Amino acid sequence: MFTSLTDLWAHMAENYIVVVSIILFGVGFTTLLFSRNLLKKVVGLNIMDTGVYLLLVSMGFIDGRHAPIIADGITDAANYINPIPSGLVLTGIVVSVSVTAIMLSLVVRLYEKYHSLNLDVIYELRNKEDHT
Amino acid sequence: MRRSFQQKLSAWYRGKYDFTLKTADPLQARWKHEYTGKEHKIREMERRELAFSGVLYNILCVLFCLIFIGVLLIAVAFLPAHGSPDNPAVNEVMERYVEEGMDETGAVNTVAGMILDYRAFDTLGESFVLFTAVCAVTILMKNTKKRAPDGTPVPMAVKPGIVEYSKDNIVKTVSRFLIPFIFVFGVYVLLNGHLSPGGGFSGGAILGGALILYAMVYGEDRAAAVFSERLIKTVVLSSLSFYALAKSYSFFTGANHLPSIISTGTPGRILSAGLILPLNVAVGFVVCCTMYSFYMYFRRGRIQ
Amino acid sequence: MLRDLFASGFIHNFPLFAIILCLLCAVVSFVLQARGARRITYMLLSACMALNGSVLLHNLITGASFTYSMGHFPAPWGNEIAAGLLEPFFALLFGVVMLCSITAGKNRIATDVRLDKQHFYYILVDLAQVAMFALCYTNDIFTGYVFIEICTLASCGLLMIRDAGKPLVAATRYMIFNLIGSGMFLMGITMLYGVTGHLLFPQLQQAVAASWSSGAYHGVMIVSIGLTVSGLAIKSGLFPFHFWMPDTYGTATPASSGILSGVISKGYIFLLIKIIYRVYGHSVFMETGMQNILFLFGIAGMIVGSISAIRAGTITKMTAFSSAAQIGYIFMGIGMGTKEAMVAVFFHICAHAITKPVLFLSGGALIDASGGGRDFTSLRGAAHRNPAAGLAFLCGSLSMIGFPIFTGFISKLYFALSAFAFPHKSMVVLLTLAVSTILNVIYFMYVSVILYTGRPDPERRIGIGRQKAFFAAVFLLILVNVAIGLHSQPLTFLFESGLQLFLQS
Numbered sequence: 023m024f025t026s027l028t029d030l031w032a033h034m035a036e037n038y039i040v041v042v043s044i045i046l047f048g049v050g051f052t053t054l055l056f057s058r059n060l061l062k063k064v065v066g067l068n069i070m071d072t073g074v075y076l077l078l079v080s081m082g083f084i085d086g087r088h089a090p091i092i093a094d095g096i097t098d099a100a101n102y103i104n105p106i107p108s109g110l111v112l113t114g115i116v117v118s119v120s121v122t123a124i125m126l127s128l129v130v131r132l133y134e135k136y137h138s139l140n141l142d143v144i145y146e147l148r149n150k151e152d153h154t
Numbered sequence: 155m156r157r158s159f160q161q162k163l164s165a166w167y168r169g170k171y172d173f174t175l176k177t178a179d180p181l182q183a184r185w186k187h188e189y190t191g192k193e194h195k196i197r198e199m200e201r202r203e204l205a206f207s208g209v210l211y212n213i214l215c216v217l218f219c220l221i222f223i224g225v226l227l228i229a230v231a232f233l234p235a236h237g238s239p240d241n242p243a244v245n246e247v248m249e250r251y252v253e254e255g256m257d258e259t260g261a262v263n264t265v266a267g268m269i270l271d272y273r274a275f276d277t278l279g280e281s282f283v284l285f286t287a288v289c290a291v292t293i294l295m296k297n298t299k300k301r302a303p304d305g306t307p308v309p310m311a312v313k314p315g316i317v318e319y320s321k322d323n324i325v326k327t328v329s330r331f332l333i334p335f336i337f338v339f340g341v342y343v344l345l346n347g348h349l350s351p352g353g354g355f356s357g358g359a360i361l362g363g364a365l366i367l368y369a370m371v372y373g374e375d376r377a378a379a380v381f382s383e384r385l386i387k388t389v390v391l392s393s394l395s396f397y398a399l400a401k402s403y404s405f406f407t408g409a410n411h412l413p414s415i416i417s418t419g420t421p422g423r424i425l426s427a428g429l430i431l432p433l434n435v436a437v438g439f440v441v442c443c444t445m446y447s448f449y450m451y452f453r454r455g456r457i458q
Numbered sequence: 459m460l461r462d463l464f465a466s467g468f469i470h471n472f473p474l475f476a477i478i479l480c481l482l483c484a485v486v487s488f489v490l491q492a493r494g495a496r497r498i499t500y501m502l503l504s505a506c507m508a509l510n511g512s513v514l515l516h517n518l519i520t521g522a523s524f525t526y527s528m529g530h531f532p533a534p535w536g537n538e539i540a541a542g543l544l545e546p547f548f549a550l551l552f553g554v555v556m557l558c559s560i561t562a563g564k565n566r567i568a569t570d571v572r573l574d575k576q577h578f579y580y581i582l583v584d585l586a587q588v589a590m591f592a593l594c595y596t597n598d599i600f601t602g603y604v605f606i607e608i609c610t611l612a613s614c615g616l617l618m619i620r621d622a623g624k625p626l627v628a629a630t631r632y633m634i635f636n637l638i639g640s641g642m643f644l645m646g647i648t649m650l651y652g653v654t655g656h657l658l659f660p661q662l663q664q665a666v667a668a669s670w671s672s673g674a675y676h677g678v679m680i681v682s683i684g685l686t687v688s689g690l691a692i693k694s695g696l697f698p699f700h701f702w703m704p705d706t707y708g709t710a711t712p713a714s715s716g717i718l719s720g721v722i723s724k725g726y727i728f729l730l731i732k733i734i735y736r737v738y739g740h741s742v743f744m745e746t747g748m749q750n751i752l753f754l755f756g757i758a759g760m761i762v763g764s765i766s767a768i769r770a771g772t773i774t775k776m777t778a779f780s781s782a783a784q785i786g787y788i789f790m791g792i793g794m795g796t797k798e799a800m801v802a803v804f805f806h807i808c809a810h811a812i813t814k815p816v817l818f819l820s821g822g823a824l825i826d827a828s829g830g831g832r833d834f835t836s837l838r839g840a841a842h843r844n845p846a847a848g849l850a851f852l853c854g855s856l857s858m859i860g861f862p863i864f865t866g867f868i869s870k871l872y873f874a875l876s877a878f879a880f881p882h883k884s885m886v887v888l889l890t891l892a893v894s895t896i897l898n899v900i901y902f903m904y905v906s907v908i909l910y911t912g913r914p915d916p917e918r919r920i921g922i923g924r925q926k927a928f929f930a931a932v933f934l935l936i937l938v939n940v941a942i943g944l945h946s947q948p949l950t951f952l953f954e955s956g957l958q959l960f961l962q963s
Contacts, residue, residue: 054638055638067641078651110651120611121633121637121640124611128626129630132626135626141630145627
């Protein structure tokens with residue numbers, strides 16, 4: 023598809039929103055997976071979700087067209103952007119709000135019990151609990 | 155404890171210093187007072203863990219992150235160009251939503267027509283995701299232990315570090331004027347979901363925000379007197395069952411090719427678009443109650 | 459009259475009825491007390507069994523699948539659900555397993571969960587149930603995502619509802635891995651949407667086939683398949699992402715462990731199989747080479763899971779690690795990818811779904827009979843104290859090992875038979891099966907010997923009379939297990955024709 027590396031760079035520069043969203047996704051993913059701090063994990067989760075939503079919503083965008091709200095009786099599809107990704111992102115955001123609420127309440131409860139946000143420390147304390 | 159400007163700056167950067175507050179570290183002062191021994195031990199453990207996982211772990215994480223991003227970037231470099239009208243996603247599905255959506259659903263806002271009529275099953279699932287979250291948060295955060303022997307709830311002590319806005323004159327005065335406007339705006343967004351940007355989810359979130367502000371400024375007890383647990387349960391029950399029943403009616407009639415009694419009305423009017431307006435209202439109520447109960451459970455462990 | 463009902467196609471509405479019924483019951487239980495919520499859940503699960511059973515019967519008689527549009531708009535525009543033979547079968551199976559799990563674990567639920575939160579347990583069961591039905595029946599990939607999330611949240615709730623510190627840590631771990639899985643799945647379907655512009659399975663499959671043969675988006679497609687498959691594999695607990703399993707299944711109340719290991723993880727796997735066959739298409743999936751990766755991880759999971767199970771110190775942890783090994787079998791079969799292997803996979807899903815809850819529930823009962831000790835020293839002679847639970851555990855272990863007359867034997871037999879189709883893989887498969895079976899024998903027989911040795915203690919003996927519900931539910935599952943083990947032919951036919959319907963559509 024691309025004849026040279028310059029071509030690839032040019033395409034990526036044109037698709038910069040996609041590149042940014044992938045970087046956000048990767049950063050969020052790594053934070054969620056590897057950070058030892060529970061709050062940072064929640065932050066990472068939200069960054070990851072934001073990356074996906076940015077990618078999704080950018081797929082619906084079409085240069086020079088309007089938001090998909092029928093105005094002035096013009097119903098020609100060539101006048102509006104694609105409404106589907108917007109709807110899907112709406113669904114996704116609600117899911118991510120719910121998940122964040124649950125994760126945060128888990129973090130609050132864990133902090134109340136173990137007085138720490140570090141996952142390793144929490145494991146250690148819990149294992150000590152097991153032995154006593 | 156006096157600190158130099160630089161120390162304060164670095165403390166602020168690490169999130170341990172809030173220069174808007176008078177006392178330097180209200181959080182830390184309280185903690186030290188409450189769990190001196192235990193807290194100290196746990197901080198010691200945390201430091202040890204950090205030292206152990208330190209540099210090598212971080213380098214490996216960054217490497218993983220870079221490789222992961224690199225692989226994905228190579229893939230998405232082949233994605234269709236951004237903003238081009240020839241993308242595969244611009245197809246007959248999108249055309250019908252835009253061109254015939256107004257006639258078929260009665261909604262001027264195509265996105266509302268899509269999520270509440272064409273692809274309503276997804277949205278039905280979505281509102282039940284919220285419901286599941288309310289259940290899970292209630293399980294975790296509902297404070298049932300702090301009751302007196304006769305069963306009356308004991309007022310909880312304010313948790314350390316939480317600022318009481320009800321004592322602040324500026325916040326109180328501004329909110330008195332602001333809250334009605336937020337409410338009206340929320341209701342507007344809620345009711346105009348089929349005509350303009352907005353709808354149940356955004357309108358409900360705005361209404362929930364207004365309720366949370368009310369509870370913050372006028373005290374949770376006053377808010378709890380108005381929005382009791384019973385009221386919230388009733389609203390959630392009636393909205394969600396209305397949603398499920400109304401949508402199953404339209405699924406049933408649609409799949410069996412039966413005539414539906416719901417008319418789309420004149421597009422552009424406030425009372426149009428068939429089920430979309432009532433569904434938006436139902437979703438808005440659910441979202442509003444969800445946001446408010448999240449706040450109340452996090453803040454004091456119960457709604458009442 | 460029955461004939462009219464079948465001919466009129468009214469039965470096509472039944473999946474919708476089952477889904478809406480679950481949603482309504484969940485909402486109504488929100489304002490009820492524990493008792494009312496429990497009764498509603500029992501009635502709901504029985505009603506759904508009838509509904510799914512009718513759909514299965516209907517499709518068996520007509521021999522065809524049907525699609526049902528959710529609303530007034532046809533396929534590429536509106537949501538749809540589809541039912542062939544496998545969808546109602548697995549919906550029925552999951553319903554039965556859930557009903558048996560909560561019936562048998564009733565007493566433990568009552569002691570493990572605070573009384574004022576018990577009705578939430580049944581709400582979450584209803585919600586997990588609806589998510590399972592939707593995952594089975596869905597014909598739309600985004601609906602799949604939404605219900606995956608409901609499933610994740612509901613199962614996390616079922617796990618952490620036990621009022622103690624340990625389930626909280628386990629639930630946090632479980633949530634983190636599940637969220638990673640959901641994120642990857644969503645990214646995968648986002649990329650897929652970007653290059654196809656469709657969300658419904660039949661249209662997606664056409665678009666994927668067209669774009670694959672044109673060669674325009676190979677890289678995106680491969681990464682999208684990789685993300686979707688690995689997202690679902692992480693969620694179902696494939697090696698090397700099985701580390702959350704012992705924590706999760708070991709600390710939850712036994713009914714939750716049964717539901718989570720027997721039903722929820724199988725729901726994700728069934729969705730994965732559906733996506734492989736009905737979205738990407740089997741041939742495209744095979745050309746990407748993804749099946750070899752799944753095969754390798756499956757093989758590794760079988761061995762590592764079993765070794766971890768041998769080294770586990772408690773009965774619940776051991777059963778949980780054995781789950782990881784069984785998931786490995788399933789993914790090995792998906793990785794082999796032939797029709798025979800897929801039949802074996804379906805048998806194994808079936809066997810694991812009806813066996814694992816028995817092991818968790820009877821394990822929980824044995825722990826209770828030993829005064830709450832989970833380690834093997836305190837469990838010595840537990841089968842004398844609670845003979846019913848001991849027998850159930852023995853039957854479950856035999857099925858897991860693959861002893862003839864149990865379903866586990868059938869699935870292993872089919873795995874071994876399907877291995878001969880591959881000249882270069884057959885030795886690996888046979889060898890791994892043999893090694894894994896030997897390891898299974900070691901740990902399950904070790905536990906069974908421990909359970910039956912030791913002095914009988916008539917004073918602490920718990921008779922059947924005190925645990926009628928447990929006895930009935932667990933032995934119903936064992937009966938089903940033996941019935942399938944003795945007469946596997948009808949199910950083989952069902953799986954083969956169901957797979958044929960997948961390939962046709």
